Amino acid sequence: MLDRLIGFLSSGENLVFFVFSLVAICGAIFMISLTRVVHMVMALALTFLSLGGIYITLGAEFVGWVQVLIYAGAITILMIFGIMMTRHRGEAETEPQRPWHNGLLLVGAIVLFGILFYVIQNATITPQSAPVDPKDNTLQIGQLLFNQYVIPFEIMSVLLTVAFIGAIVVAKREED
Amino acid sequence: MMHFLEQPFGWSNFFVFLLLGIVMLLIVLGFVTYAIYFERKVIGWMQFRIGPNRTGPLGLLQSVADVTKLLIKEDTIPRKAERQLFILAPVITFIPSFAAIAVLPFASNLFFADLDVGILYYVALSGISTIGIVLGGWASNNKYALLGGMRSAAQMISYEVPLVISVVGIVMMTGTLNLRLIVEGQAGGFWHWNFIPQIIGFVVFVIAGISELNRTPFDLPEAESELVAGYHVEYSGFRFAFFMLAEYVYVFAIASLTTVLFLGGWQSPLPVLDFIPGIILVPAQIFVHRLFLLLAARDAAAHPDRPAHGSRLAGAAAARDRQHFRQRDFNGIGGWGRMKGIMKGLGVTFKAMTAKKVTYAYPDVPLEMPDRFRGIQHFEPDKCIVCNMCAKICPTECITLTGKPNPDPEKKGKVIDTYDINFEICILCDLCTEVCPTEAIVMTNNFELSTYSRDELFKDMKWLTDNNENVRKENNSAAPKGGAKANA
Ligand code: SF4
Numbered sequence: 177m178l179d180r181l182i183g184f185l186s187s188g189e190n191l192v193f194f195v196f197s198l199v200a201i202c203g204a205i206f207m208i209s210l211t212r213v214v215h216m217v218m219a220l221a222l223t224f225l226s227l228g229g230i231y232i233t234l235g236a237e238f239v240g241w242v243q244v245l246i247y248a249g250a251i252t253i254l255m256i257f258g259i260m261m262t263r264h265r266g267e268a269e270t271e272p273q274r275p276w277h278n279g280l281l282l283v284g285a286i287v288l289f290g291i292l293f294y295v296i297q298n299a300t301i302t303p304q305s306a307p308v309d310p311k312d313n314t315l316q317i318g319q320l321l322f323n324q325y326v327i328p329f330e331i332m333s334v335l336l337t338v339a340f341i342g343a344i345v346v347a348k349r350e351e352d
Numbered sequence: 353m354m355h356f357l358e359q360p361f362g363w364s365n366f367f368v369f370l371l372l373g374i375v376m377l378l379i380v381l382g383f384v385t386y387a388i389y390f391e392r393k394v395i396g397w398m399q400f401r402i403g404p405n406r407t408g409p410l411g412l413l414q415s416v417a418d419v420t421k422l423l424i425k426e427d428t429i430p431r432k433a434e435r436q437l438f439i440l441a442p443v444i445t446f447i448p449s450f451a452a453i454a455v456l457p458f459a460s461n462l463f464f465a466d467l468d469v470g471i472l473y474y475v476a477l478s479g480i481s482t483i484g485i486v487l488g489g490w491a492s493n494n495k496y497a498l499l500g501g502m503r504s505a506a507q508m509i510s511y512e513v514p515l516v517i518s519v520v521g522i523v524m525m526t527g528t529l530n531l532r533l534i535v536e537g538q539a540g541g542f543w544h545w546n547f548i549p550q551i552i553g554f555v556v557f558v559i560a561g562i563s564e565l566n567r568t569p570f571d572l573p574e575a576e577s578e579l580v581a582g583y584h585v586e587y588s589g590f591r592f593a594f595f596m597l598a599e600y601v602y603v604f605a606i607a608s609l610t611t612v613l614f615l616g617g618w619q620s621p622l623p624v625l626d627f628i629p630g631i632i633l634v635p636a637q638i639f640v641h642r643l644f645l646l647l648a649a650r651d652a653a654a655h656p657d658r659p660a661h662g663s664r665l666a667g668a669a670a671a672r673d674r675q676h677f678r679q680r681d682f683n684g685i686g687g688w689g690r691m692k693g694i695m696k697g698l699g700v701t702f703k704a705m706t707a708k709k710v711t712y713a714y715p716d717v718p719l720e721m722p723d724r725f726r727g728i729q730h731f732e733p734d735k736c737i738v739c740n741m742c743a744k745i746c747p748t749e750c751i752t753l754t755g756k757p758n759p760d761p762e763k764k765g766k767v768i769d770t771y772d773i774n775f776e777i778c779i780l781c782d783l784c785t786e787v788c789p790t791e792a793i794v795m796t797n798n799f800e801l802s803t804y805s806r807d808e809l810f811k812d813m814k815w816l817t818d819n820n821e822n823v824r825k826e827n828n829s830a831a832p833k834g835g836a837k838a839n840a
Pocket residue numbers: 742745746747748749750751773777778779780781782783784785
């Protein structure tokens with residue numbers, strides 16, 4: 177069990193993956209525990225960027241950079257809303273203390289980690305039948321999207337359009 | 353470069369890339385230095401000024417001096433600012449700007465990364481810079497900075513989409529997002545370059561690019577006329593330098609990107625010119641685009657902040673243009689109006705560039721003072737009759753004089769012995785020269801009094817006597833003229 181772990185850590189690619197995942201998890205935790213909106217958004221940005229990094233280490237360049245592109249924009253917008261729509265003074269609301277909560281949380285987290293670790297270590301992952309060529313995966317995504325998955329793709333576009341129109345209708349109504 | 357990229361990554365490769373990265377950084381820094389110099393020169397020309405001309409030959413070292421100043425300047429962080437984020441913001445802004453250069457191919461065999469998603473990479477990174485700008489604006493805890501940051505975000509949202517969509521045509525034509533392959537698809541003369549089939553995309557890209565650079569008319573985040581300096585108003589020293597650096601590195605990057613995407617990269621415009629190595633063509637093109645960005649963007653509305661006599665016109669035209677742009681921006685009217693405005697701005701720039709400069713290169717070319725200018729007094733001891741009138745009338749009591757008996761025993765009266773004027777307090781009011789019955793003290797057109805010590809402002813008789821250049825004409829004759837003196 178442990179030798180797998182050591183084998184995992186001895187490859188540079190896995191190390192990079194490890195660092196990115198660690199940063200992503202840290203970002204997620206900070207996102208929850210920080211109190212000021214802008215700080216939370218920054219933690220979230222950290223998570224999103226590391227996720228982009230993970231995609232890239234896995235060879236999914238297109239998805240990785242689109243992740244960065246979309247979420248960098250999203251973060252900026254979130255930041256604007258965070259700044260505009262929240263109060264900035266008197267944010268120090270103290271939650272009621274529940275001391276036994278932390279203990280239970282710790283136990284729960286450890287148990288969950290144990291289960292996940294055990295399951296993942298024992299799982300046998302069969303390699304993909306058709307290994308994806310890491311070269312030019314944009315092309316491959318495009319080809320898959322417009323051949324094999326063209327119907328789901330079209331349905332999704334329609335869904336998005338509907339959501340757009342819906343948003344416009346909702347916004348218009350509020351204006352009146 | 354390709355063989356380096358295809359090798360497995362090891363220490364030797366790491367050092368090669370590190371070295372190349374450092375060389376690139378130095379090149380970009382040099383570019384930024386002279387971009388700033390050039391920009392200031394052009395703004396100067398269009399405002400009938402000369403621009404930087406002091407530090408080094410032709411002022412070439414001006415930017416170097418400025419950067420040095422910025423680096424050693426005191427670094428202030430406002431007490432109520434969000435300290436960590438305030439420090440982090442310039443870093444977040446700068447790093448992506450430099451990282452974005454990695455995908456730009458400079459010649460068919462000179463590029464740092466052969467990324468399949470080159471365009472996406474560039475756009476994604478420039479989005480991260482905006483986070484830094486918004487963050488800087490927020491962390492400064494300053495209303496102007498916050499507004500600047502918010503505007504920057506709003507602008508990015510509005511113009512990033514056109515920027516990406518404008519290159520979709522090229523991506524479809526070439527069938528790749530790889531910048532190197534896009535250039536290779538444009539080989540064989542300028543009629544194969546992408547800007548001809550993609551002319552609309554080209555125009556949109558240039559406009560959206562100017563907006564990405566936050567340059568006038570899209571300088572809403574900075575807007576020095578209404579937001580002081582926008583998001584970097586609280587920044588000083590090298591943190592401010594980092595924001596500026598990021599801006600200029602993006603100028604470089606956008607200019608290169610325009611070259612690569614629309615103007616054939618290193619492909620020569622005519623097949624006859626194939627012998628010119630691409631490594632010369634690309635910088636030449638980048639230079640041309642930069643010129644355009646500069647002229648069209650910043651200088652169409654160049655800061656009318658130092659109005660020399662003639663710059664009023666240019667400044668006013670620029671201010672009007674800027675207003676025009678702003679309104680368009682908010683009314684959401686599309687690109688053509690902006691293009692027209694930019695062209696108008698260019699017209700003003702070019703007209704003003706060739707006009708005669710009204711600024712003076714002061715100590716090299718001395719100023720011509722008008723005849724009635726009241727300058728430092730000239731004193732002629734021989735004419736003085738020690739009547740003490742000047743000392744009495746002087747409102748600031750800066751004249752001290754002593755007489756002595758006339759050495760010639762035949763003559764009566766006194767001659768002057770010492771005569772001092774304290775120019776620390778002299779207001780150059782001209783009363784002493786008006787009152788003097790013999791015109792012994794007259795004014796000149798000289799005005800240069802600055803010294804390193806107050807003591808040197810205390811001028812004695814010898815100095816005043818020697819100060820006999822540019823003596824004012826109407827006082828220079830003993831013949832009295834004018835009302836009061838006619839009776840004297
Ligand atoms: S110019 Fe005026 S202030 Fe100066 S020495 Fe003459 S009288 Fe005095």
